[in-house]
Amino acid sequence: MASVPDNLHYSKDHEWVRVEGDIAVIGITDHAQDQLGDVVYVELPKAGDEFAANDSFGSVESVKAVSEIFTPVTGKITETNDSLNDEPEKVNKDPYGDGWMIKMTMKSPGEVDSLLTAAEYEDFTKAEE
């Protein structure tokens, strides 16, 4: 069973958000990495790029397919996880930790409240199957 930590917010596109002050740390869920299979490349934006909620900010390439990844919140990129260039497997091994993808300053921090809770996300992935 895929892990779904309680302290995160989740999107229906299988991204997670961890709120650290006014910064949102974003990555893809354990369920997402499991569905994708071995990740071989992660394409990320640059610091300073701005995105609206639900915009595509990059893509994840696995042995199966290339999939777009979406920002669950509106804001500006402050940092990206450049270590994924050399070690994309971190997304598989530690999706909620070393496999994080971007950090952004949130334009409207209230947006995270409209995302799914851990329990809701778990139900959502079960219903999808």
Place this chain on the structure above:
Amino acid sequence: MASNITKVTNHISPNEALIFERSQPGRAGFSLPALDVDESSIDEIIPREMQREDALEGMPEVTEVDVVRHFTRMSTWNYSIDQGMYPLGSCTMKYNSRLNEKVARIADFANLHPLASESAAQGALQVIYELQQHLAEITGLPGVSLQPAAGAHGEMTGIMIIRAYIDARDGKEASAQRRTMLIPDSAHGTNPASAHLSGFTVKTIKSTAEGLTDLDHLRELCAHGNVAGLMLTNPNTLGLFERNIQEICRIVHDAGGLVYMDGANMNALVGIARPGDMGVDVIHLNLHKTFSTPHGGGGPGSGPCCCTKELEPFLPVPRVVASTSVGDSDSEHRLKPMLRLDYDYPQSIGRVKAFLGNYGMMLRALAYILTHGYDGLLEATQAAVLNARYIAHGLLTDYDKPFDSDPMHEVVFTDKRQARKGVHTLDIAKRLIDYGFHPMTIYFPLIVSGAMLIEPTESVGRQELDQFIEAMRSIAKEAVEDPELVLNAPHSTRVGRLDEAAAARKPVLRWKPAATESAESRSTASHSS
């Protein structure tokens, strides 16, 4: 490698070394005659900076027989359409007949210079002209260009034509606002790529639970405005016929957009239904799928673009057209048809390919069409659909079929039932190799989890269909009784399961001399440690 693996052949050299590794100092496949001109210094002939300094390091030293054996051995490792069924969904791997190959090798065609004058190339131009007419009839779309080199190229040509048409219709300024291209979520990945390269923003249309384009969502997206067009595959990539195609075209046209159809799945329609009659404005065809020209390594491809009368002025130039001119002989005053290359289309998107396209494929496709005739093409289409439905029926008891409706020329199944035992689509595909089949297309379409897309084509008979069904059922049984057997497949090949992730993450793109390589990996290791 485990010793219980059974080799498919008792080949003398089960794992052929690279040609570089076969090198033996001093072996050479040539002998030069004695010098019969004055010797001169290389520096006088070739500037120093353009000379190699590595003394051809790493070039294999081999004789002719070394080279012949090396490549002959490797050629026996291929799996090809000439050996057996190749059920790659969405690829239409049908048989490429020997007659087509013979026609393509007729010296008068094969040796014709691409810059030969029109008058010296009338026969070759006639092949293009006639093929254009046949494709126009098959698609119901009168404007045809055979220039595009393959499918995605034909797609892009079609999308560029749509853009040029809207520029002309609305004016550049208004057209610049109309930049939304609608694409269903089941589409081939090349569709959004072609749209993006042509300057459009892609919006994705959802599929219904039935696997068809969601009309309500389509209407909603059209209501947002700025729709330049829709890119639709029909039958779609789930193998299902978009039965609302006329309504879909109407909705897009009412929104001021055009409809491009991806012709990848035309093998389900030829002789039965025409995109032009459905309301489609522009389509590309894959001669290397539907019209039996070689596919994959045997290519090149060919992706003709067919369009309506309204879009015709925007087709690539030069176009091959027939004109009539008064014959030379005054006494006869006969009208003599003459084929020529016409560049005089000021609204054309321009040339998209050097010369006239991949000409050899045009010869093969024309031979395919003429040898089949209307009845034969119709029968091929019917057999392709019947074969896919036969497999759909045959696998129903053992595999999950996500969409209820009858498929057209290809059918999608999933690994849902097998996944409970930890056996997934990739494992089933690998195990199928042990049964002597090329695997089906896997993990596509993306909207179906664990998709297996199976397209038998019309080229296989009932016996092979039964063998395929039997193999798939047997694998389903193995997945329950002995999952490890499937998880570790293939077992009968020269190499077992390849590490695809490592190959993608750390690709080795070229051979390097052993010494250099180890020195480099040492330096890399010390950096990263």
